Amino acid sequence: MNLNLVTERLLLRRWNEKDAEDLFRYASDSDVGPIAGWPVHQNIQESREVIKNVFNGPEAYAVCLKKDGKAIGAIELMFKDRTNLTEQDDECELGYWLGKPFWGNGLIPEAVEKILQYAFENCGMNKVWCGYYEGNLKSKRVQEKCGFKPHKIIKDSPVPLLNEKRTVYVNELSKEDWEARQVFKI
Structure with a gap:
């Protein structure tokens, strides 16, 4: 089920072909894709x-x-058929990136919080996995802010789109931990 998700400042919606120019504007920046594992x-x-x-x-x-x-x-949100982090029906992986001009404004944590709510309340997830490559401190910080806990470190993990290997830090957030965090936001 895919619908628009709305936050205070953001709209999360389906991609369409008309977005190609905007995507290119940010995905052509060498500070954006390579740190996330894509060219x-x-x-x-x-x-x-x-x-x-x-x-x-x-x-x-x-x-x-x-x-x-x-x-x-x-x-x-990538379910078991689109991720290597889980084979469970009630778990998924979260991936994200943001264009460089918008870094440092709390936009991705805002988007992550909304999609976590959607994952746990609407998609029946009991755990969400998320990872980042060594050196991607911005992604690490987003995951920390949003309550993810360290799970494991994978050394020499293949990065197929860049034809290299990197260290990956894999984090997890359970529905129980997410719910406990919501109590403190009220």
Whole structure:
């Protein structure tokens, strides 16, 4: 089930082909993709192909500012058929990235909090997995802010899109821990 998710500042919505130009604008920045494990986009056609073939999962969303609806990043819940982190029906992996001009404004933690609520309350998840590559301190901080706990470290993990190996830090958030955090937000 895919629908629009709304936060104070953001709209999380399905990707469409019209987003290719905006995607290219941010995905062509060498500070964005490589740290997350994917290569810099070379042209708008490549961004179109990514929208069609990568951002096509049942819970893949464009992260957009509410004020203009333009895509500035991506967030996705990946179920067992789209992730190597779980084979359980009630667990999924969370992935996200944000265009560099928007870094440091708390937008991705805002999007992550909303999609976690959706995962636990609407998708029947009991655990959400999330990881980051060594050196990606911004992603590490997002996961810490959103309550993820360290689970394991995988050394020499393949990064197929970049044809290299890296250390991956895998974190987890259980529904129980997420619910306990919600009590303190009220």
